[in-house]
Amino acid sequence: MTANSPDLGEQALSKVAEIGISNQLDNVEDLNIDIRTNPGKFIQGEVDSVEISGKGMVMKQDLRMESLEVQTTKVSINPFSALLGNIELDQPANAEAQIVLTEEDLNRALASSYIANKLQGLKLQVDQQFYTIEFHRATIHLLDSGSMSLDIDFVLKESNFVLKESNEDKSLSATVIPKVNADGQKIDLEILSVQGQGLNPELGAAILKQITTLLDLSSFDLPGMTLWLQRFDIQAEKMIIHAKTKIEQIPNF
Known part of the structure; x- marks a missing residue:
């Protein structure tokens, strides 16, 4: 065994964590957790680092990540609970995270019942006119220019004070x-261009703004982990999200 290879204790801890996280997912193609410590530090509840890497991870809301990488520095755990197969953190651990979403992942999310239900019956007001929007289809294309395009089909229900409604x-x-919201949890959109069939620019911009209120990064949180967005890197058909994360617990199996 080389100096960099995990010993049996590290392998056991890592396997416990892998099983715990896997059980919180609907599906995962590959998941590896590497916990590094040594017997002396372990007895004192000290872990040098935790690395999580996963591919094809499908969350409970049918949201999929092409890949996820999380890396912490030192972590404090309860050694006695860990011996019983329950990795408890004595205090939250800060980590760096990188999430890769493909164009297909994003469109799968838009088509999921979790997001689709949020998109139905959106209400907005533009120039004292009231509207309700029922979405039929929304498609995202990730461009190598660092931007993305949105194509949306929907029914626009317009009502006024004369109780007249048109669909x-x-x-x-x-x-x-996409831009980072101030709280690091939501996404804002800088609109470069917008055009629509029978829509004025103000109404088109209002619809996009309403959609962005639903773009919540917490949808991609793993149990016991919270993400704070730092920046995006958009390439052709791929979005890389760089984030900070706080790990409060590692799920048990």
Whole structure:
């Protein structure tokens, strides 16, 4: 065994954590957890580092990540609970995280019942006119320019104070750049262009703004872990999210 290879104790801890996290997912293609410590430090509840790497991870809401990498520095655990197969953190651990989402992952998320239900019946007001939006289809394309395009088909229900209502099929196309919201949990969109069938620019921009209120990074949190967004790196058909994460617990099996 080389100096960098995990010993039997480290392998056992890592396997416990892998099983615990796997049980919180609907599906995972590959998951590896590497916990590094030594017998002396372990007795004192000290872990040098925890590395989590996963591929094809499907969350409970049918949200999929192409890959996830999380790396911590020192972590404090309860050694006695760990011996019983329950890794308890004595205090939250800070870590760096990188998430890769493919274009297919994002469109799968938009089509999921979890997101689709949030998109139905959106209400907004533009120039004292009230609207309700029922979405039929939304598609994202990730561009190598660092931006992304959105194509949306929906029914626009327009009502006024005369109790008159009209339902019209509409479409909207936009090119946007995702930005980090101040709280690091949500995504803002910088609108580069927007055009729609029978829509004025103000209404198109209002629809996009309403959609961004639903883009919540916490949807991709693993149990016991909270993400704070730092920046995006958009490439053709791929989005890389760089984030900070706080690990409060490692799920038990």
